[in-house]
Amino acid sequence: MTRVLVTGGSGFIGNHLVSALVARGRKVRVLDLRRPAHALPEVQYFEGSVLDPDLVDKSLCGVDRVYHLAGLPGMWMPRKNDFHAVNCEGTEIVIAAARKRGIARFLHCSTESILFRSSALEDPEHAPLSADQMPGRYTRSKMLAEQLALQAAASGFSVVIGTPTMPIGVHDHSLTPPTAMLRHFLGGRLQLYLDFVVNLVDVRDVAAGLILAMERGQVGHRYILGGESIPLKKILRLVAAIRDRRNLHMRVPGALAETAAAMLELIADHVTRRPPSATAEGVRIARRASALSIEKAQLELGYLPRPVEPALRDTIAHLLGARGNGQGL
Template identity: 45%
Template sequence: MTGIDLVTGGAGFIGRHLVAALQARGRRVRVLDTAPFAEEVTGVEHVRASILDAAAVAEAVAGAERVFHVAGDPSLWARGSGDFDRANRSGAETVIDAAIEAGASRIVLTSTHAIDVKDGASAAAMPGPYTRAKYRAERFALQRIAEGAPIVAVAPTMPLGPGDANLTPPTRMLLEFLQGRNPAFLDFEVNLIDVREAAEGHVLAAERGETGVRYVLGRYNLMLSEMLRIVERLSGRPMPTRTIPYGLAWISAAAMEAAARVTGKPPRASLEGVRLARRLKPVAEAPAAALGLAAWPLEAMLADAIGWLEREGYWRRDG
């Protein structure tokens, strides 16, 4: 039997597919997550605890050969000003230091392609609290790498596919179009990757990645309007064609956030999300290609995501 792989956030979207990819390789898998699995998963040790619980994290990393830190809050909006910092920065620091202390031979940190950690960038330059916390977590990892820690970072773009029980932002965006909730949209360039490919990228980063290197896990660059034309053909639902300018999208998101602070319900669009739409750039294939990551077809990815949302009752083709 091979060594243990710990996956924080293993019950989440990327996490559950990563668990499956590791099990397919015959690895022993331990999951640290506050949430239960959305469906039955056999052969996995499940530690129900938070990444903010230092004692629980230390227990979870004990004996782990490799640690995949996937857990975090991807929602782009939180009611509390410090929520993202706790989930995406403090949690990462706790897991990384515990993994180093436990002697893990490889630590894979899940970051995001939406940030820039090159020299000259700063947390203040990030478009909001989600990216600011992710930036600080990755900078912390770079400090530990300089001290000799075996860390490699992976930065997924916008994962889609089946099994997103938490409705992360890309899946939620797709769902709202399928439900007909967006009569108009801000057109911007997206980069999509199948969640199963993103999970495989995590495994390859652990197996082949170089310490200190950041691997962007992205695949398909296309305009949102192009994606919607494919979604319309696959789903049979008419997609909007009317676009709105950035300024109007910003004002709309600001109004939605103001209402959300009163109701506590997440806004359909956030200011950080709108700012990111303006900042995102096309993704080169080189980082993922360096790992030997094989592509999943674009239409199959979208069809699987659409079909899963339909089977789970989130939308109907006749309504």
Template identity: 30%
Template sequence: MRRVLVTGANGFIGSHLVEALEASGADVTTVDCRRPRFDDPLVPGVGRQVHLDLLHDDLDDVVAGCEVVFHLAARPGVRGSWGNTFGDYLATNVHATQRLLEVCRRRDVRRLVFASSSSVYGDAIGPSCEDDECRPMSPYGVTKLAAEQLCLSYARREDSPLSVVALRYFTVYGPRQRPDMAFSRMLFAAFTGLPLTLFGDGTQRREFTYVSDVVAATMAAADADARDEVINVGGGASVSMIEAIDLASQVVGRPIPLNAVAGMPGDVPATRADLALARELLGYTPSVDLHEGLSRQAAWMRDLPNERLVAFTR
């Protein structure tokens, strides 16, 4: 049993990752400064669950003895990153990451897997490749790119035992997805009949990736043959928002009323992932298509008690 650490363990992707790591037999320590949004328990028997703040608390004890650190803790969201909140994004996504990297280097961690984002690419033309120029269109994307580069710089130190794989996730969805994200809002509108706010004209395209595929790629990254690598993790297909809304309506069996408004700053016209490097280094091929993944997310939402659905109205 190798010992691993997961930061952001109570989050959407983090909670799924912890479950899979536990099932694989890893000795898991989880770190988060927040409670799970839906109060879903992680997994019975998780080795250690530690409540601490990566930005302020001492990290040596939780990192000591870990072979792999999965760093998923972050402040998410493109639209919320403008204005006075930017300091929070900078502190959480960049400064906290640098503090964790220092401890990983000092404690001889072998591999750090960093959860990056397709937002680092910005307004891309065609499938985004890891070697493409990154031109993020939001402060959030800027902080994720900065944190990604910080991780790589620590791996490139001659005296560092640490290797890094940064995974650029493309729009992850599935059970426990944040209420403010697209599929959560679509499904909630379908279930309730309340209007869905559509930003822009609906022609913008996104590559959606089911959470179990993201978890599989993240776990594979722990043992990939790499020193300082960036790898895309996508769902294998890019669809328009109108197509996604139609599919969500089909899955639930109800129409989704729309309230169209202007597009938001930082929203890119399209995302699409080149997955050649993921296939080569991670053996990764997405296995859950959009219809199946949306059906699973809808089934999870359908089973939520009414008091938990309040989160989707905020």
């Protein structure tokens, strides 16, 4: 029986990945800061950080394959250096320990947020920008982490990269950026928005895609695991239709949105110490976003994501239900 370690297995994508692996008969171990709210009895849980080399090494004992998902997914943290520590240094620690243990196969989970066009003619998948060209600390840390994975692959370690776009679905308890965005647009009647291309994907398809990448992906290759590329304005209309409420949508210029987000971030940093509703890095990512192709994952892995609207409806219904139950959404 294949033994698998999932770092970050208690997170949104990780939880669905663990369930999918168990359903496929894998023996699964999770390394995360805490157990999920609904822990599976078949799964072994190690509570702790990927920044703890001894714990990482212990969690790898007897493991054949590693899915490395652990990281900070949000755009704001009270301590900015945490992005580099967890996303980059954590990846370095896990890769080093996995190589020492002789792990047969390693999947690094990256993010679409680091894929930008350097010009109108460039394909961001084949001509990625450097870490110094990233729009902020989060993306810089994720780009450096991906570079570590690619370097390991180039030196002979069997590493493949899975790159989810914006996963949605129910039970996103940590409120990842896509779910937080939808929650925000379930608010007041006046909706201020920055229109950009959003690629939404059912989180269950991301989990299935990561397994396909592990099993079929070429070493050193990146596979974009997305769904449908949709303008945000269209998503807002769909949200209004699902909720059966008419809202006033007002498009905001990119420069103004970035300035406003920077102010919100400044207040969060020095006053509230709570995540702001927008960050300057998030706006910069949106302003540079473009449609990404999943053709490579489809052709090489057999990746077949389902239509995203049912997942969008389920997510919105879950958020509305949480609000109705007094959970502050």
